Amino acid sequence: xxxxxxxxxxxxxxxxxxxxxxxxxxxxxxxxxxxxxxxxxxxxxxxxxxxxxxxxxxxxxxxxxxxxxxxxxxxxxxxxxxxxxxxxxxxxxxxxxxxxxxxxxxxxxxxxxxxxxxxxxxxxxxxxxxxxxxxxxxxxxxxxxxxxxxxxxxxxxxxxxxxxxxxxxxxxxxxxxxxxxxxxxxxxxxxxxxxxxxxxxxxxxxxxxxxxxxxxxxxxxxxxxxxxxxxxxxxxxxxxxxxxxxxxxxxxxxxxxxxxxxxxxxxxxxxxxxxxxxxxxxxxxxxxxxxxxxxxxxxxxxxxxx
Ligand code: CP
Ligand code: NVA
Numbered sequence: 001x002x003x004x005x006x007x008x009x010x011x012x013x014x015x016x017x018x019x020x021x022x023x024x025x026x027x028x029x030x031x032x033x034x035x036x037x038x039x040x041x042x043x044x045x046x047x048x049x050x051x052x053x054x055x056x057x058x059x060x061x062x063x064x065x066x067x068x069x070x071x072x073x074x075x076x077x078x079x080x081x082x083x084x085x086x087x088x089x090x091x092x093x094x095x096x097x098x099x100x101x102x103x104x105x106x107x108x109x110x111x112x113x114x115x116x117x118x119x120x121x122x123x124x125x126x127x128x129x130x131x132x133x134x135x136x137x138x139x140x141x142x143x144x145x146x147x148x149x150x151x152x153x154x155x156x157x158x159x160x161x162x163x164x165x166x167x168x169x170x171x172x173x174x175x176x177x178x179x180x181x182x183x184x185x186x187x188x189x190x191x192x193x194x195x196x197x198x199x200x201x202x203x204x205x206x207x208x209x210x211x212x213x214x215x216x217x218x219x220x221x222x223x224x225x226x227x228x229x230x231x232x233x234x235x236x237x238x239x240x241x242x243x244x245x246x247x248x249x250x251x252x253x254x255x256x257x258x259x260x261x262x263x264x265x266x267x268x269x270x271x272x273x274x275x276x277x278x279x280x281x282x283x284x285x286x287x288x289x290x291x292x293x294x295x296x297x298x299x300x301x302x303x304x305x306x
Contacts, residue, residue, distance in 0.1 A: 148173035
């Protein structure tokens with residue numbers, strides 16, 4: 001079993017390529033019930049943004065492992081009244097075994113992790129969404145039997161999901177192409193980190209041209225054009241992002257066997273058409289299910305479940 005005992009997962013590159021592979025293998029063993037693991041631990045969920053999939057999949061994963069979950073909604077804790085992160089972290093550390101945080105600034109997550117001795121998991125920040133990418137890679141592996149050498153094309157906003165996908169593809173030996181409008185590119189530091197991981201063995205391509213990016217791709221991926229916290233910009237972004245919609249026409253440029261992924265929630269008619277998300281190449285429901293298995297593997301590995 002992947003040994004990540006006591007570790008944080010603040011960004012996807014906290015994992016080595018081998019650790020990532022082992023986690024995906026464990027997730028598959030848990031999904032196919034070749035393996036059952038147990039740990040009697042308590043997970044806290046401190047989410048400052050909305051969540052359906054991440055909240056429910058973490059909760060069910062922990063229950064299935066025999067552990068328990070406390071939903072630490074900021075509105076019913078002192079967090080919303082301005083208690084410093086440093087203090088909240090040191091107190092929660094004394095009660096909980098592990099903490100998953102969804103927040104805005106990556107720096108706030110890192111401050112939490114610095115002050116809490118228990119493992120801290122990034123359940124989405126403005127910079128990264130590593131748990132999502134564990135499920136995405138698991139879904140791709142299920143579809144193609146392998147990851148190395150495949151080409152994933154992400155089309156849309158260079159956001160948290162795009163950033164973690166770039167790292168995930170780099171660690172998995174996949175080619176990654178990201179097509180965004182100018183000014184909406186993924187994080188430069190993360191792109192540099194991914195290039196350092198791949199060392200020219202695979203492609204890390206940024207472009208403004210969605211058709212160039214989609215050509216021959218084995219996976220087409222998109223996410224919302226305005227993330228949580230960017231609602232005020234949403235109307236202005238619509239015309240800028242329109243050429244980046246995953247439509248049947250864009251999908252026709254990809255490999256005929258290509259699959260389509262979306263982390264959800266989706267805005268049909270914006271970043272993806274109804275026909276594509278409901279079409280035969282879409283794997284979004286398997287992808288959503290795999291959040292449960294991938295996060296169960298992550299929790300089990302960090303908590304040393306047996
Ligand atoms: N994909 C994802 O993280 O969904 P939620 O925002 O519903 O958790
Ligand atoms: N990029 C999106 C992902 C939601 C799961 C957001 O941050 O809102």
